[in-house]
Amino acid sequence: MDRLLNVVTILSVALIVVVLASLRRAHIRSEYSISWLAAAVTMLVISQWQLLLDWLSSLVGIEQPPLAIMFIAFSVFLLVFYRFSVIISELKDANIALTQRVAILQYQVEHLNQHGQAESQN
Amino acid sequence: MNPKSSPDGLLVIVPAFNEEGAVGFVVEEVRQVMPGVPVLVIDDASWDTTRKVARAAGADVVTLPHHLGLGGCVQADYKLAYELGFDYVIRVDGDGQHDARGIRTILDALKSTGCEMIIGSRFAGGDGEYSSFARSLGIRFFRLVLRPILGKSVTDPTSGFVGVNRTALEVFSRSFPLEYPEIETLVVLKRRAFRFQEVPCRVRPRRSGRSSITALKSFYYMTHVLLGVFVNILKYVGGHRR
Numbered sequence: 001m002d003r004l005l006n007v008v009t010i011l012s013v014a015l016i017v018v019v020l021a022s023l024r025r026a027h028i029r030s031e032y033s034i035s036w037l038a039a040a041v042t043m044l045v046i047s048q049w050q051l052l053l054d055w056l057s058s059l060v061g062i063e064q065p066p067l068a069i070m071f072i073a074f075s076v077f078l079l080v081f082y083r084f085s086v087i088i089s090e091l092k093d094a095n096i097a098l099t100q101r102v103a104i105l106q107y108q109v110e111h112l113n114q115h116g117q118a119e120s121q122n
Numbered sequence: 123m124n125p126k127s128s129p130d131g132l133l134v135i136v137p138a139f140n141e142e143g144a145v146g147f148v149v150e151e152v153r154q155v156m157p158g159v160p161v162l163v164i165d166d167a168s169w170d171t172t173r174k175v176a177r178a179a180g181a182d183v184v185t186l187p188h189h190l191g192l193g194g195c196v197q198a199d200y201k202l203a204y205e206l207g208f209d210y211v212i213r214v215d216g217d218g219q220h221d222a223r224g225i226r227t228i229l230d231a232l233k234s235t236g237c238e239m240i241i242g243s244r245f246a247g248g249d250g251e252y253s254s255f256a257r258s259l260g261i262r263f264f265r266l267v268l269r270p271i272l273g274k275s276v277t278d279p280t281s282g283f284v285g286v287n288r289t290a291l292e293v294f295s296r297s298f299p300l301e302y303p304e305i306e307t308l309v310v311l312k313r314r315a316f317r318f319q320e321v322p323c324r325v326r327p328r329r330s331g332r333s334s335i336t337a338l339k340s341f342y343y344m345t346h347v348l349l350g351v352f353v354n355i356l357k358y359v360g361g362h363r364r
Contacts, residue, residue, distance in 0.1 A: 096300065099187055100198035103164075107184045107202065111123075 004066050005047045008073070012044035032087070035080045042076050123160045123182050123206065131209030132159050132229055135199040137192060138216030139166040142175050148214060149179035151222040159225075162202070163216065166195040172216075192282075193300035204288070204295040212285040220283045224323030228285040231321045238290040238316035239307075241276070242283030242323030256340050264305055267348070271355060272312050276320065279305050283323055290316060305347050309354040 019036045022028040046053050046069060057068035125131045134152050138145045145163060152161050163176035167189040176183050184198060196213060203211045212228050214220045224242045231240040257280070264279045282304060286294065293314060299306035311318050 096190055096194050096197075099190055100194065100201055103184050103186045103198050104202050104205070106187075107182070 004069065005053075008043055008047035008069060012040045012047065015040040016044070035083050039076045039080050043073055046072060123162065125206055125208045127158070128160055128208070129156075129158050130229060130233070131207075132156070133203045133206075133208040133211050134159055134161045134225060135196070135203065135211055135213050136161060136163045136176070136181065136216045137166065137195045137199070137213065138163055138168065138172050138176065139189070139192075139195070140168045140170045140172060141216040142168070142170040142172050144218035145172050145216045146175040146179040148216055148218050148220075148222075149176055149181040152214060152225065153180055155222040156225055162199055164195045164199045166190060166192075191301050193298055193303040196303060197294065197298040197300075200286075200291055200298065201295040204291045208291070209288050210285060211291055213282060215282045219325050219327070221324040221326060224283055224321075225285075227321050227323060228283070231319060232285050232287055235317075235319055236287075237319045238287055239311055239318040240285045241278065241281050241318060241320045242285075243276075243278035243281055243320040244323060244325040245277035246320045246322040260340065260344060263344070264347070267351065268305070268308060271351065272308060276308060278320065279308060281323075281325075283325070299350055302343055302347050302350075306350040306354060309351050313354060 016037060019028065019033050019040065023030060023033050046056065053065055053069060056072060057063065057065050060068060060071060062068040062071060123133070125133070134156065136145065136148055136152075141148075149161050149163065152159070161181040163172070163181045163183045165173045165176070165183055165185045167186050173183050173185055184202060186195060186198060190198070199213075200211065210229060210232055212225050214222065214225065220242065228240045228242050231237070261278065261280055265276060268279055269275050284304070284307075290311070293310075293316075294307075297310070299310065308318065
């Protein structure tokens with residue numbers, strides 16, 4: 001059990017280090033790093049705070065703490081993934097609107113150019 | 123392309139994705155049947171010569187910078203048509219399945235009934251044929267699902283031969299179902315208390331290419347559309363008329 005908790009601690013710290021390093025190199029935008037950092041800190045706290053883990057285990061009705069910590073980790077990261085689906089959907093909507101606008105503007109520019117050429121010939 | 127010089131302020135739009143084998147015929151046929159009516163082909167980032175063929179046949183062409191799928195493609199044209207000031211827009215598929223003579227029928231119905239949308243149905247006349255077994259199952263299934271929702275029967279809910287007036291154009295240019303738009307559009311219409319009607323139109327076999335809905339995609343299609351239908355009903359029930 002202690003070993004599992006230590007592994008979770010190490011993984012959480014590693015995740016925090018990776019996210020901070022990515023932030024420093026601008027590989028990830030700060031608003032999207034917050035979900036990962038929050039998830040990593042949550043797992044770090046749960047893995048090192050035995051009383052909290054025991055309380056959470058009884059709260060979700062799982063008597064074995066290792067199983068409880070896996071369940072909690074799964075739930076926390078599921079929330080992170082769901083947030084990404086929401087963000088991707090917003091990006092897709094924006095992307096569709098932009099694509100349509102670019103096509104419409106391109107069409108109108110081509111027409112203006114054709115009109116301009118026709119007028120300069122007259 | 124000017125709505126004032128077009129008879130009845132009508133624009134015919136042709137969404138096309140890799141339809142070089144058919145789009146030229148479609149444009150020529152529309153121009154022949156509806157002289158003076160502008161034809162706008164929306165090229166959904168095809169990698170063949172769709173754009174060139176359409177231009178050569180006498181259509182105006184809007185080219186999307188990358189592939190959006192049918193709904194995004196049609197909506198781009200609705201937006202442009204609305205901004206240019208057209209009163210009626212009729213969509214004809216780029217694969218040559220829709221007999222262009224149906225455009226006149228749809229336009230007359232739009233004008234005489236005042237409905238926001240008119241659907242060219244291959245079954246409304248009672249002699250339509252199903253293009254495949256999978257499609258016939260899909261159509262029958264959606265007829266059953268849609269009947270209680272719409273409060274009336276629709277014989278050809280997946281038809282892409284559709285005409286809209288300016289009221290519907292305004293709504294669709296702001297909000298339009300994106301991937302498989304036909305069926306969801308009906309629920310959107312119902313939500314807004316818009317009226318629609320079907321008129322009989324002839325549908326031919328495809329001239330070239332393949333349907334965007336293959337057997338493998340059928341299940342995905344059904345699930346996706348069904349979800350879209352119920353999401354639209356939820357919006358209706360919730361009173362959020364977006």
